[in-house]
Amino acid sequence: MSAFFGPVEVDGRVPPRQQTRVAAFLVSAHGALARQFGFALPATFDAAWQTELNAQFYRESEIVSLLTRATAWIPDFALASMAASWEMAWLPAPIDGIADHGHGQAIHLAILAHAVHAAIRPAALLPMEANADDPFAFALRRIEFESSRLLQAQILFLKGPDLVPFRDAVSAALEQRHGEVRQLWREVLGSIGISVANDTKP
Amino acid sequence: MPFLNHGSYRIRYELDGPAGGPAYVLVNGLTQYSELWGAYRDALIARRFRVATFDLLGQGVSDKPALFINQDDHVAVLHRLIGELGDGPIFLSGISFGGLIALRYAIEHGARLSGLVPMSCFAELSPQLLLIGNALRTGLTLGGTSYLQDLLLPMNLSDQWLKPLLDKLDSVKRQGWLVNDVYALQNLMESFLDFKPLTPLLPSIAIPTMILNGEFDFLTPRALHETLRVEIPDSALVIIPRAYHAFTLEKAELTADLLARFAEDVMAGRWQGNKQVLIAPEDPGGALTPFPDGYDHLRAIPVQRMAT
Numbered sequence: 001m002s003a004f005f006g007p008v009e010v011d012g013r014v015p016p017r018q019q020t021r022v023a024a025f026l027v028s029a030h031g032a033l034a035r036q037f038g039f040a041l042p043a044t045f046d047a048a049w050q051t052e053l054n055a056q057f058y059r060e061s062e063i064v065s066l067l068t069r070a071t072a073w074i075p076d077f078a079l080a081s082m083a084a085s086w087e088m089a090w091l092p093a094p095i096d097g098i099a100d101h102g103h104g105q106a107i108h109l110a111i112l113a114h115a116v117h118a119a120i121r122p123a124a125l126l127p128m129e130a131n132a133d134d135p136f137a138f139a140l141r142r143i144e145f146e147s148s149r150l151l152q153a154q155i156l157f158l159k160g161p162d163l164v165p166f167r168d169a170v171s172a173a174l175e176q177r178h179g180e181v182r183q184l185w186r187e188v189l190g191s192i193g194i195s196v197a198n199d200t201k202p
Numbered sequence: 203m204p205f206l207n208h209g210s211y212r213i214r215y216e217l218d219g220p221a222g223g224p225a226y227v228l229v230n231g232l233t234q235y236s237e238l239w240g241a242y243r244d245a246l247i248a249r250r251f252r253v254a255t256f257d258l259l260g261q262g263v264s265d266k267p268a269l270f271i272n273q274d275d276h277v278a279v280l281h282r283l284i285g286e287l288g289d290g291p292i293f294l295s296g297i298s299f300g301g302l303i304a305l306r307y308a309i310e311h312g313a314r315l316s317g318l319v320p321m322s323c324f325a326e327l328s329p330q331l332l333l334i335g336n337a338l339r340t341g342l343t344l345g346g347t348s349y350l351q352d353l354l355l356p357m358n359l360s361d362q363w364l365k366p367l368l369d370k371l372d373s374v375k376r377q378g379w380l381v382n383d384v385y386a387l388q389n390l391m392e393s394f395l396d397f398k399p400l401t402p403l404l405p406s407i408a409i410p411t412m413i414l415n416g417e418f419d420f421l422t423p424r425a426l427h428e429t430l431r432v433e434i435p436d437s438a439l440v441i442i443p444r445a446y447h448a449f450t451l452e453k454a455e456l457t458a459d460l461l462a463r464f465a466e467d468v469m470a471g472r473w474q475g476n477k478q479v480l481i482a483p484e485d486p487g488g489a490l491t492p493f494p495d496g497y498d499h500l501r502a503i504p505v506q507r508m509a510t
Binding site for chain 1: 210270343346373376379380383385388392
């Protein structure tokens, strides 16, 4: 097991099988976020924070679009069952201590987005010898960079004054979601011969 | 790779050297990881010290809490680690953020320590440090870990160190970028949002304390170290010539020698802090010299100290 993609091809590109599996997972995760932000997006805004929803929706959609075009896709028959389990994992889960449904939905979405943006670092899988001009490599760098920007909205919301009364419940739900997302990510990478560096959880 | 448990979190640590020897515990700065102490481990073990290093909660291979990191957690982790070291003499040193954690540990558990070495350190956020910290945090959130590294490298290291690396800075930054996550660094930085100055508590540090400050430290300049020197009774301030904030990286051989000599002096009963101001030698093994009498060590030009 390596901590990085590879061995890379002669031209420095990530092997298509690894590209396909990782891109499929990222499309599933960011696609789920795009859908959920899309559902949460009102037709007209009556609060300033809703502009951020708009930004998140389009950035997530952009990531999906980017991956569909930048990846060297190959047939991968294992993806069907894997994708089904990923899609199940993105569904909203109740959060202990949050009784209000609408509030709970907003917190769920922020938690899922935080976990996807923070816990998944696809560019960190690129080895030094990866071709910098490879569109897939470039896309991963862009996704990781954009994720750290998008994450700021989730941090502001989850650490913000509105959720201070629910801090323990939110923190616990977030840690759990991080664990779930990391577990899925680890499984995806393990299936293509990559062990996640810098991940101590058993 | 051994781990300590802190609640539900795991802390990666490393312990090397003779089990019965006096111990040095080294605490990372904000963007550090424990491998960066490798030269210290080798040098101190060669002088028969036991050496403990670890990744702070939120750093490197240690677990990274998703939303909040409290500075109390770092002190608690440190206490747990020091608890693993037995009853022998323990010397604690930390750089920058790690120096602050070491100070807090010495305030709360000083009786367990034989000596303290805060390096590139501070007990309070001066307006400059507060604003620089805010700007660095903004840099992190807008530009990621790589941009934070871009800001810190020229601020904290000398031209002599940087020049031969200019065409390979990406590889210099790569390991720090790989092991540090934006959200976790951000959590560490945001643990300062409710920071209370330690200055009123410094006089309670009764142990021998050697304060190390780079001559050209821009991030935590002399005045911040002066607070430590003035308030910690058995302290001495040692200025590292031609050094910047990250002198532990740039001048590892010299700094490791100073750490070893300090501990050896304390254990031999030779240490006398006396709130002296000293200048470290340029090279390991050289003599420390007193700052010229009558001149103001807080100035960058030779100005005579005002009588107080």
